[in-house]
Amino acid sequence: MSNNNDIRHRFEQAFMPNYGVPPVALARGEGTRVWDVDGRQYLDFVGGIAVSSLGHAHPALVEAVSRQVATIAHTSNLFLHEPEVLLAERLLGLLGAPGRVFLANSGTEANEAAYKLALKYGRREGRGYFVAAENGFHGRTIGALSLTGKQSIRDQFGPFPVDVRFVPYGDASALKEAVSGDCIAVFLEPTQGEAGVVPPPDGYLVAAREICDATGALLVADEIQSAIGRTGHWFAHQADGFLPDILTLAKGLGGGLPIGACIGFGEAGTLFDKGDHGSTFGGNPVACAAALAVLDHLDLDHVKAAGARLRSGLEAIDHPLLKGVRGRGLWLATVLSEPRSAEVQRAAAAAGFLVNALQPDAVRLAPPLVVTDGEIDALVAAFPAILTEAAQ
Template identity: 85%
Template structure:
């Protein structure tokens, strides 16, 4: 019985059966169970910041798991304190940190943090963006503006009003003195790597300031160098009230973080929230290795090369390119992203059909100029195969 059949027989069907079984990785390259090599331009959904088997990550994780692998939240340990301090240093603002295990858990913590504020202040509803994605647990899902994955699990415990992403006028109309918080992604990831218009986050900050609503920045995908900045909101010159992190922070190890700025960092009281595995020593050691290793200058340089290369491709199926840093989408003229993903795999490249007309390109942050050039050179033939 092959691995795909064993997977299908053992797992719930929510993922279907993935088309490729990966066996190992090194740098930006991975090999499937049959020995075929691919250049990885997915990076575990913008998670494997340092690629695969990076020496810094291997050393940090190995040393930590050989020292102490788990403590629970009944005890503190050096790696979690160092990581929290490091994040606060990079954020350069007064804040407090809560560690979780994933993005949805980080957003769940942010949801509870905001809810406590709202109930204290007598506020009643949230505002979030259409097509936004914040996770699949009930609190995070209630803030997710994708009806196909949301509606079947309602009703939800708190009212959420959805507005078109990037429309500052609609946001202003929706946010009143009764609004608890506004949840926004600096760029919408699962919607197809959709950046907002210039000035949108500044407007969101002003709207929240004028009404007393909290501004929550979901940077599960966009942070830790992915856009060429440690945090995408820094490029907009905006500080949120609450920030959520995950994915690239652990470089492939499970970790999430909810950061509360100023007064928001003191809303939780003892016993209000917790996590058995949150702040795990091994995951914190991995995150510290990521922060020590990511080179923002390299990210900016190779990201500019990737974007310029993609924009130079002329093909009837390619409409354009959007996104920020090493987090881009090739936008198509037809709903052929699944075919592009398949054709790219045939050519030895892993990309992601994030939307029917958009292909996500998010390589490890260590990707080289030569590897970027290889994808660009292969893209016309990939598109031609996908076009059928």
């Protein structure tokens, strides 16, 4: 097998430069541990960006995917298969509310489905604009990017096909002022992921629900990163005691296999007519089998306990570069006093830990949801030295 430097060079020659050149070429994984092509071992506290819910090579996931791919791997949407029906039923059961499901391949596709649902509603009702949050992230396709409030990745691809008005995240007064009877929908993340794992103030999401109810706007909860146990609940919005009109899922749902879901509740679940939307690969039998295995083997009590242990351990660290810790469950950001997250990521990798420089002053920790107490304690013990190295 090629070494790390060689494969990075080949990557640079073969791929478009939108990712730059990632620093590590991974070869295999087991549980929460991964190995690069040079044989170096790391504890994975990135989890494929909150995707690898059961870790790497989990026996149940391997068995479910292997069994399904040996049975039938693809049907298209011209035919039914039971795994997709089982998955839709399972998701609705966990949500505890009547709804309808559309299965896609990714988070941005799930948000595209939500966007189209909302557009159909808005045009039927004569409504004209969307509201979303500053620094929110909903995907990189044009529809999802229209709703993304991050100027650095958005502005160069405009103008966009719809009017989207951005308000500060967490400011209920600004949201109320922006949402009128002409608003189609409000798109919000229950915790902003790519902005730096930023939770909302208490009561903000319930206020958003009330504002939408009062004006007739749809409320769309983008839980691409926050759902499927990541925060200690099946869905992050459940902790805040509200139900959106439309919910989008992806990332951790497939445990590493590509799958997304858009779920409409009540009237929003029946807005699409036959032919309004589709996906050749959406609801693929292998991806659905993987998702069912994830739902069967996640332990929410473990996630809550492990998340509390990780947070308390990090909060106990007294270091001038560590300003604080924020997030929920096993989805945290260490907030830095200086913009040195890239240096923290490099120092952590040198020490045998994979973390993610999410924002200049925020480092994301999203380990597999099966991470052990010992693995958490190992990161916490190593983190002061990592911060010292990064500060130099």
